[in-house]
Amino acid sequence: xxxxxxxxxxxxxxxxxLLLFTPSIFIAAVVVYPFxxxxxxxxxxDFASQITGSSPVAQLTRKAIQxxxxxxxxSALLSFVAGLPVGLFLGRHTFRFKRxxxxxxxxxxxxxxxxxxxxxxxxxxxxxxxxxxxxFTESASSGFTGIIAVNTFFxxxxxxxxxxxxxxxxxxxxxxxxxxxxxxxxxxxxTVWGKxxxxxxxxxALLAFTYSFAGFAAPLIIGGPGYFTLDAxxxxxxxxxxxxxxxxxxxxxxxxxxxxxxxxxxxxxSRQRRVTGSQLRLPVQDxxxxxxxxxxxxxxxxxxxxxxxxxxSVFAASLENSSGQWWHFANxxxxxxGRTTSAIGISAASSILNTVFYGTMTSLLVVTLGLMWITGxxxxxxxxxxxxxxxxxxxxxxxxxIMAFSxxxxxxxxxxxxxxxxxxxxxxxxxxxxxxxxxxxxxxSSISHTYTEAALTLRGNPFFEVEMPMARSTFAxxxxxxxxxxxxxFSATNFLATTNYVPLTVEMYLLRGVRLFGASFAAAxxxxxxxxxxxxxxxxxxxxxxxxx
Amino acid sequence: MRDLLAFVEIRNLVRHxxxxxxxYNISLELERxxxxxxxxxxxxxxxSLLRNVCGLDIxxxxxxxxxxRDITYLPTTKRNIGLIFQDLAIFPHMKVYDNIAYGLRAKxxxxxxxxDRVEELSGMLGIKSLLERFPxxxxxxxxxxxxxxxxxxxxxxxxxxxEPMSSLDMxxxxxxxxxxxxxxxxxxxxxxYVTHDHNEGLYMADKTGIMYDGSIERIAxxxxxxxxxxxxxxxxxxxxNVVTADGRKVAFYPSDFKVAAEGxxxxxxxxxxxxxxxxxxAHVMMDSGDLxxxxxxxxxxxxxxxxGDRIGITITRTExxxx
Numbered sequence: 063x064x065x066x067x068x069x070x071x072x073x074x075x076x077x078x079x080l081l082l083f084t085p086s087i088f089i090a091a092v093v094v095y096p097f098x099x100x101x102x103x104x105x106x107x108d109f110a111s112q113i114t115g116s117s118p119v120a121q122l123t124r125k126a127i128q129x130x131x132x133x134x135x136x137s138a139l140l141s142f143v144a145g146l147p148v149g150l151f152l153g154r155h156t157f158r159f160k161r162x163x164x165x166x167x168x169x170x171x172x173x174x175x176x177x178x179x180x181x182x183x184x185x186x187x188x189x190x191x192x193x194x195x196x197x198f199t200e201s202a203s204s205g206f207t208g209i210i211a212v213n214t215f216f217x218x219x220x221x222x223x224x225x226x227x228x229x230x231x232x233x234x235x236x237x238x239x240x241x242x243x244x245x246x247x248x249x250x251x252x253t254v255w256g257k258x259x260x261x262x263x264x265x266x267a268l269l270a271f272t273y274s275f276a277g278f279a280a281p282l283i284i285g286g287p288g289y290f291t292l293d294a295x296x297x298x299x300x301x302x303x304x305x306x307x308x309x310x311x312x313x314x315x316x317x318x319x320x321x322x323x324x325x326x327x328x329x330x331x332s333r334q335r336r337v338t339g340s341q342l343r344l345p346v347q348d349x350x351x352x353x354x355x356x357x358x359x360x361x362x363x364x365x366x367x368x369x370x371x372x373x374x375s376v377f378a379a380s381l382e383n384s385s386g387q388w389w390h391f392a393n394x395x396x397x398x399x400g401r402t403t404s405a406i407g408i409s410a411a412s413s414i415l416n417t418v419f420y421g422t423m424t425s426l427l428v429v430t431l432g433l434m435w436i437t438g439x440x441x442x443x444x445x446x447x448x449x450x451x452x453x454x455x456x457x458x459x460x461x462x463x464i465m466a467f468s469x470x471x472x473x474x475x476x477x478x479x480x481x482x483x484x485x486x487x488x489x490x491x492x493x494x495x496x497x498x499x500x501x502x503x504x505x506x507s508s509i510s511h512t513y514t515e516a517a518l519t520l521r522g523n524p525f526f527e528v529e530m531p532m533a534r535s536t537f538a539x540x541x542x543x544x545x546x547x548x549x550x551x552f553s554a555t556n557f558l559a560t561t562n563y564v565p566l567t568v569e570m571y572l573l574r575g576v577r578l579f580g581a582s583f584a585a586a587x588x589x590x591x592x593x594x595x596x597x598x599x600x601x602x603x604x605x606x607x608x609x610x611x
Numbered sequence: 612m613r614d615l616l617a618f619v620e621i622r623n624l625v626r627h628x629x630x631x632x633x634x635y636n637i638s639l640e641l642e643r644x645x646x647x648x649x650x651x652x653x654x655x656x657x658x659s660l661l662r663n664v665c666g667l668d669i670x671x672x673x674x675x676x677x678x679x680r681d682i683t684y685l686p687t688t689k690r691n692i693g694l695i696f697q698d699l700a701i702f703p704h705m706k707v708y709d710n711i712a713y714g715l716r717a718k719x720x721x722x723x724x725x726x727d728r729v730e731e732l733s734g735m736l737g738i739k740s741l742l743e744r745f746p747x748x749x750x751x752x753x754x755x756x757x758x759x760x761x762x763x764x765x766x767x768x769x770x771x772x773x774e775p776m777s778s779l780d781m782x783x784x785x786x787x788x789x790x791x792x793x794x795x796x797x798x799x800x801x802x803x804y805v806t807h808d809h810n811e812g813l814y815m816a817d818k819t820g821i822m823y824d825g826s827i828e829r830i831a832x833x834x835x836x837x838x839x840x841x842x843x844x845x846x847x848x849x850x851x852n853v854v855t856a857d858g859r860k861v862a863f864y865p866s867d868f869k870v871a872a873e874g875x876x877x878x879x880x881x882x883x884x885x886x887x888x889x890x891x892x893a894h895v896m897m898d899s900g901d902l903x904x905x906x907x908x909x910x911x912x913x914x915x916x917x918x919g920d921r922i923g924i925t926i927t928r929t930e931x932x933x934x
Contacts, residue, residue: 510700512700515667515694515696516694516696519688520713521688521718522688528702532703
């Protein structure tokens with residue numbers, strides 16, 4: 063009796079361990095295994111000579127490494143510098159319409175990267191009114207400066223968001239203690255709340271480095287070969303030159319280099335203080351309208367104006383016909399017309415449907431994985447993050463393009479063309495896991511374990527009756543986050559998608575390739591509308607979730 | 612009352628936790644309708660023991676039976692044991708009614724019977740008017756009653772209470788503990804009540820157990836345990852002074868002494884003295900090196916004794932200590 067009871071208990075625990083590691087198993091199967099398999103099956107490549115040799119490929123490899131590092135470092139630095147003041151201002155001060163300003167500031171990070179590239183082309187390109195008024199701004203639409211501008215615009219909101227959250231959640235009691243001990247503004251910033259903010263901003267800058275290092279859309283569309291990153295060259299090597307071995311060396315180099323920032327990011331995020339109940343009673347906010355306030359307000363206002371200008375320029379470009387006349391819907395008519403369909407092989411309606419389908423499937427899959435993981439962790443009360451979570455961060459090291467490359471080589475041969483959509487969803491899910499699981503984690507961590515245990519002692523179902531209702535906003539936010547990531551994922555999707563499975567992001571790129579610029583801006587506008595609507599829901603539900611806490 | 616309350620027996624329970632902490636060789640018995648209070652300092656294992664009894668933790672060895680049924684390895688949901696948590700854990704997204712009905716619904720009790728049961732319990736505990744409110748809209752004492760009603764509603768064999776009054780102020784605590792005790796007697800509940808407040812523990816108990824370092828040192832009737840603490844740490848836990856006299860350790864209560872002007876049994880120097888309302892309290896460093904507390908009649912020595920003064924005392928009642 064006792065022995066069988068012990069077996070049952072162990073069986074129940076095995077299931078919980080399985081739940082805990084499900085996302086890691088997923089990443090191992092979809093990302094790690096194909097990558098290792100790819101390396102193993104091509105083990106005869108000459109790694110050293112492709113880096114140090116004098117062949118054209120070796121020179122190109124060195125240039126790609128240099129481009130990736132330089133673009134990653136400069137973009138991370140500028141994102142930190144540009145985003146930190148906005149985050150400090152929004153986290154520290156209260157004012158009317160703050161919620162709306164928060165939303166506008168954060169929007170670019172939730173936009174598809176290719177859309178941001180299109181925004182810079184339309185906003186600062188040679189035909190833009192801005193380039194006519196201030197000619198020097200044209201450099202933000204092409205070449206190295208264009209890439210850096212796009213990366214900074216894309217990642218600075220992430221730095222602002224991380225900083226703002228850290229300031230809002232910093233320890234109120236410590237701040238008040240410092241005030242009673244006579245610490246002035248600068249000292250309190252240095253010793254109390256500023257440390258949290260700088261730590262968070264540094265974490266975000268590391269992510270900015272990772273994203274910019276593995277930048278794809280900007281170097282591909284506005285950079286040109288001279289500014290191609292490792293990711294862009296991998297794509298080019300496989301798709302155009304069919305040089306798999308050289309691509310694999312680039313993939314390995316990229317993964318090895320990205321280990322360091324990814325590890326640093328995990329360490330940074332683990333060092334950030336967990337918010338407890340008492341710390342949530344009031345944010346550390348400054349009611350005074352002093353010099354810091356006006357300087358922060360002026361800078362944030364400038365940032366908001368630039369954002370609104372860039373986003374509206376996409377709409378403007380979509381409404382401008384080839385003769386330069388505005389308020390024409392010719393581009394939209396062209397987008398949905400037969401010429402476009404015959405040029406790229408898929409209708410705009412189908413690519414919109416594909417976009418929504420991928421978004422829906424990806425969000426369902428990634429949130430299911432996240433809920434399984436969090437349930438396992440809560441039931442086991444498992445706290446060792448370094449044992450259970452590192453694999454979840456692998457998609458930060460193995461970039462989307464390498465993932466798509468590996469998946470297409472290893473699984474592509476056994477996947478019929480009609481099932482390519484499955485590979486796209488798997489790749490998008492892998493990309494979404496590191497972000498969506500953090501959203502789920504932060505939501506569920508605010509639910510005390512005693513609620514779960516109370517439900518157990520009362521014979522109830524803690525997951526469906528207690529945790530899910532209490533975390534319903536987190537659940538919805540996670541779904542929306544995953545949807546937004548799927549919407550914006552361009553690299554892997556562009557690599558994997560065949561004609562019938564192209565979503566809007568890839569369609570925009572293809573339309574540009576066949577020089578249907580007006581139609582490509584019309585597609586970009588539609589994607590922008592879908593992105594803003596989904597972002598609006600994330601914000602609404604996210605706010606409800608925080609309010610609930 | 613229905614015949615649902617059972618006899619509890621724990622035999623040689625052992626459970627290892629991380630950080631070298633373990634529950635070690637725990638054995639206890641509890642008759643139906645009795646209340647056992649478990650006391651002890653923080654970290655002594657009181658909550659861990661409750662978690663093993665209700666199945667939130669599973670012991671490494673040993674046996675737990677309730678009403679003759681071995682529940683050692685049963686999942687929590689099948690033990691029929693109620694638990695009131697330190698933070699009460701009332702579901703914030705449910706109304707008071709739904710909180711109380713929760714355990715009955717989980718047992719698939721007919722909704723009509725649930726209504727009757729909720730009505731009965733809320734009436735007994737004086738929370739009938741709160742049934743349509745959310746937990747965030749009621750006071751701390753009312754939440755306490757909701758937690759009690761919720762745990763009792765499914766008629767558990769045993770009710771475990773884990774420091775349920777730690778979040779209440781002193782005055783409310785006193786009235787709520789009185790309510791819980793009379794409610795428990797009326798409902799013939801079998802309870803294990805964990806607290807580190809010895810006044811509360813003694814008041815609630817039919818039997819009292821004292822725990823240190825993951826083991827139960829002793830279980831005895833409350834009066835017996837208090838008047839004969841037996842060991843130095845138990846004596847100190849109950850507020851006794853422990854001093855060395857004639858080469859042996861003895862305990863005396865802060866009020867069990869007389870000021871002796873001549874030929875005192877012990878003497879020492881006053882460290883601090885102050886008025887506490889019911890009495891004056893002085894901390895005295897005895898010549899033996901023991902720091903003791905002494906309670907004087909209120910106002911009698913304030914102004915006459917000051918820190919640094921010497922004082923001689925004769926102890927009127929001592930308790931020999933063994934360990």
